[in-house]
Amino acid sequence: MQIYLPIADLPVDIFLVLAMGLAVGFISGMFGIGGGFLMTPLLIFIGISPAVAVASVASHIAASSCSGVISYWRRRAVDLALGLMLLAGGILGTAVGVWLFTVLRGLGQLDLTIGISYVVLLSTVGGLMVSESMRAILREQQGKPATPRRGGAHTWAHGLPLKMRFKRSKIYVSAIPVWMIGFIIGFVGAVMGIGGGFLLVPMLIYFLRVPTTTVIGTSMVLTLVTMASATVMHAATNHLVDAVLALILMVGGVIGAQFGARAGQNMRGERLRLLLGLLVLAVGLRFAFQLVVQPDDLYSIRMLGAE
């Protein structure tokens, strides 16, 4: 069934978009990531202009993560204090990121910068996650104790001042690395047009030793707030948020996120990290492939201002 989108100015198959929302929502609920790095390319693939896709995806991610936050909240798996601290750094990071975005666009070659950043970031993060979780799984199968997560297991992040206790996550760390992580997520999100959840989850796990039980719910709080404000900002400045497209994506997304959250809760931490690592790595490799393989069409046209 075709429906005409009022802002994107083209008709789409309502069931296809719904299915895309469901699939990405499932992944988003399972891993606690926004899924923007999956959804935006999908929408562009079905013919929606990149600017409308990026702007509308923000509201879809907000809806998925809202539904996720509520269901994790009920399981007492959200560390609100940690989420708010991350947000403080995230707002500053977003501002700096938007500034750099404007500078890069002025210099030209924004496409290439974004393409290479995607490849480097996704492949590195994905590769690290896969190797780490594989080692953890192998260790477990050899009968050795699983990843050491005792009170004494500290990283450099634990030696800094301004220590804070995050009760829900049962961690006692300095506020500085928390702000830094928030800053990086906000910065990367603004420059690359992604929610940054896939970066946030591993960073929280590896640098702050946030337990797997609260990491996803907490990451979703950050995603919810940043994406809801991104929706408002996109709508106020570019007028490119397609509410009809967003609504279809949202309905699929929230349903998918519910099932995803349930699937994620029933899965072992290492397995979950391995799967997310593989997914991130796959998307990174796909971007790399796109950069090195000769494209089918060397030419592309776009209306001025629609990028």
Next chain:
Amino acid sequence: MTRHLTITAGLLAAIASTTPAAAERLVTSISRHQVMVNSSFTGTSIVLFGTVEPDTPASRRRAAGYDVVVTVTGPRQTIVERRKERVLGIWTNIGSRTFLNVPSYLAVLSNQPFEQITNPETIRQLQLGLADKVFPQVLGNDIGDVARDDSFRSNFLRLKTQHQLYVQKTNGVTLLTPTVFRAEIPLPAEAPIGNYDVDVKVLADSALLTRANSAFEIIKVGFEQFVANAAQQYGLLYGITTAMMAIMTGWFAAVVFRRD
């Protein structure tokens, strides 16, 4: 948006001939002057009818018959075309060309191939075919069109044709009788909102006899128009509403799917 539609009483829009020597009168009519875009819009087509009325006995004896070329031009847009090249093993956009105020939609329909209608000289002069039109481009500090075999120009036409926004059909006009013709103007769903000009040229014996102009517009109506206006005029409110909608949808799903 300031241009007024030439809607005359009834549907017939009769426009007097512009070529002084012509002994023919051309009367055209299009099936709709407004195409409404609502939520179920998936593209449509507009039918154009026309008659050529020979006024003088000499014109009645015209042997070869009339040829008709219909040109439909949509709202103008500035379009950037980019070309990828390999640099250090990576494919990236290297070259670009800006097409200034070119038609977003362009359809050329005729009853037979242009080469059979007239000579190459006249084809170029009247800009009959798609490739014969002028596409202004930014070339350094100048603005102008380039040779037809220029790669940016030909690929621009190819991509526009692939998107069905540029159409050339040399069998797009049907002569129902030697003087009555019918043409169907295909409008894909991606055809932009705005005013479309319809230009009908009648040729005989390799020369332009007469031409007539008409127009239609594509507009959004109902819900589509409401959403588009809201997004444009009340951006902040629209954004807050969308964000609230997202939060409500998420909350609703969490409540509906609650199991414990």
